[in-house]
Amino acid sequence: xxxxxxxxxxxxxxxxxxxxxxxxxxxxxxxxxxxxxxxxxxxxxxxxxxxxxxxxxxxxxxxxxxxxxxxxxxxxxxxxxxxxxxxxxxxxxxxxxxxxxxxxxxxxxxxxxxxxxxxxxxxxxxxxxxxxxxxxxxxxxxxxxxxxxxxxxxxxxxxxxxxxxxxxxxxxxxxxxxxxxxxxxxxxxxxxxxxxxxxxxxxxxxxxxxxxxxxxxxxxxxxxxxxxxxxxxxxxxxxxxxxxxxxxxxxxxxxxxxxxxxxxxxxxxxxxxxxxxxxxxxxxxxxxxxxxxxxxxxxxxxxxxxxxxxxxxxxxxxxxxxxxxxxxxxxxxxxxxxxxxxxxxxxxxxxxxxxxxxxxxxxxxxxxxxxxxxxxxxxxxxxxxxxxxxxxxxxxxxxxxxxxxxxxxxxxxxxxxxxxxxxxxxxxxxxxxxxxxxxxxxx
Numbered sequence: 001x002x003x004x005x006x007x008x009x010x011x012x013x014x015x016x017x018x019x020x021x022x023x024x025x026x027x028x029x030x031x032x033x034x035x036x037x038x039x040x041x042x043x044x045x046x047x048x049x050x051x052x053x054x055x056x057x058x059x060x061x062x063x064x065x066x067x068x069x070x071x072x073x074x075x076x077x078x079x080x081x082x083x084x085x086x087x088x089x090x091x092x093x094x095x096x097x098x099x100x101x102x103x104x105x106x107x108x109x110x111x112x113x114x115x116x117x118x119x120x121x122x123x124x125x126x127x128x129x130x131x132x133x134x135x136x137x138x139x140x141x142x143x144x145x146x147x148x149x150x151x152x153x154x155x156x157x158x159x160x161x162x163x164x165x166x167x168x169x170x171x172x173x174x175x176x177x178x179x180x181x182x183x184x185x186x187x188x189x190x191x192x193x194x195x196x197x198x199x200x201x202x203x204x205x206x207x208x209x210x211x212x213x214x215x216x217x218x219x220x221x222x223x224x225x226x227x228x229x230x231x232x233x234x235x236x237x238x239x240x241x242x243x244x245x246x247x248x249x250x251x252x253x254x255x256x257x258x259x260x261x262x263x264x265x266x267x268x269x270x271x272x273x274x275x276x277x278x279x280x281x282x283x284x285x286x287x288x289x290x291x292x293x294x295x296x297x298x299x300x301x302x303x304x305x306x307x308x309x310x311x312x313x314x315x316x317x318x319x320x321x322x323x324x325x326x327x328x329x330x331x332x333x334x335x336x337x338x339x340x341x342x343x344x345x346x347x348x349x350x351x352x353x354x355x356x357x358x359x360x361x362x363x364x365x366x367x368x369x370x371x372x373x374x375x376x377x378x379x380x381x382x383x384x385x386x387x388x389x390x391x392x393x394x395x396x397x398x399x400x401x402x403x404x405x406x407x408x409x410x411x412x413x414x415x416x417x418x419x420x421x422x423x424x425x426x427x428x429x430x431x432x433x434x435x436x437x438x439x440x441x442x443x
Contacts, residue, residue, distance in 0.1 A: 029251070034135055036230055040117035047125070047334070060076060060077070065203070067290060070292055075214065076107065080116050092108065117131035122418050151206075162277035165274060194260055199281075209248075213248060215252060219262050256367070290360035295358070297354065298354050301349050312339060363441065368395055369397065371390070401427035407424045
């Protein structure tokens with residue numbers, strides 16, 4: 001994707017600073033449960049599989065922030081692997097119609113739990129249309145409920161840290177491969193960075209009552225306390241428990257984690273560590289002056305990559321034969337079938353959304369992919385905002401977006417399939433365009 005074919009459509013939200021003497025922020029928050037059952041195929045695996053029972057709730061969580069005279073933004077998070085724009089565009093249009101929040105000012109992020117029913121077509125199964133529609137409907141209801149609950153509020157911010165739940169999981173192996181599944185005793189070193197930042201926004205009413213907390217972290221959302229159950233995984237479980245400890249509604253935004261997994265910490269312990277990190281950040285949070293609440297989206301064009309089928313087949317087969325054990329043949333076939341589906345689409349242009357929004361000097365970036373951590377860090381480094389939060393899987397899903405170095409190294413996230421199909425360089429082009437958008441937003 002080149003910059004010359006980016007920026008096809010610009011949707012502007014409200015960006016003017018409030019007039020002198022404007023009222024404080026008005027903030028509302030709400031959570032809506034998403035119904036699921038044991039008959040539904042779970043997303044996140046290579047083959048179709050089902051769960052029995054559930055721990056915690058699957059939810060859509062919304063926070064609405066309005067500054068009278070400036071504008072309003074809605075930030076929603078949904079406990080699903082990912083959602084495509086056909087559902088999210090309609091949901092956000094309905095929110096605009098019923099709440100008056102501009103389409104451009106609505107960000108919907110998926111928490112990427114691998115333990116919810118399938119919400120997209122990927123690997124060896126299709127999306128569950130019933131569950132996916134329930135997700136979209138829950139997002140609409142959560143934002144509507146949050147909108148009706150708006151109250152005068154103040155906001156505090158802290159940049160916390162949790163450095164043990166997650167690591168760069170694309171490990172270089174002694175045979176030159178890149179770790180995905182299977183044994184890793186021969187791992188040499190990580191091939192990229194890990195982002196330990198845990199930024200936190202907390203909204204409190206005029207009398208100090210907690211209304212909402214938003215926290216962000218960058219690790220794949222995989223792992224359950226019990227085996228074989230539906231679950232929001234450690235981030236969602238932590239958020240739900242924190243509501244009883246902090247008060248108000250707690251929302252998690254999934255960061256740039258396409259290259260980051262939790263390989264060592266059990267889910268129950270991850271919940272404990274994340275809650276501790278959120279409590280620590282909350283204790284040191286300081287008031288955030290807010291002169292402006294603003295947002296906009298930009299529709300951009302990218303291309304489906306062209307690929308050499310024989311090279312793709314060789315890469316998948318070599319890794320799976322070595323490390324997938326008895327699952328190898330089945331996995332190889334799934335990736336072969338995916339390439340068959342993509343073959344006639346090579347080189348075609350597709351469109352998706354990029355988004356930036358601001359609450360004072362905190363910017364939140366929405367990217368529609370499993371975004372590699374090094375690219376998320378690049379956006380943070382180049383952002384004109386003092387604090388920048390990257391929320392991946394926002395407003396759409398276009399597969400993995402690795403950096404060019406990752407494509408050179410290879411590995412699962414770069415194999416061509418329904419999970420990874422954008423041409424190399426798309427990740428960097430997205431970062432460049434987001435930085436441009438942040439510069440525009442900062443003005």
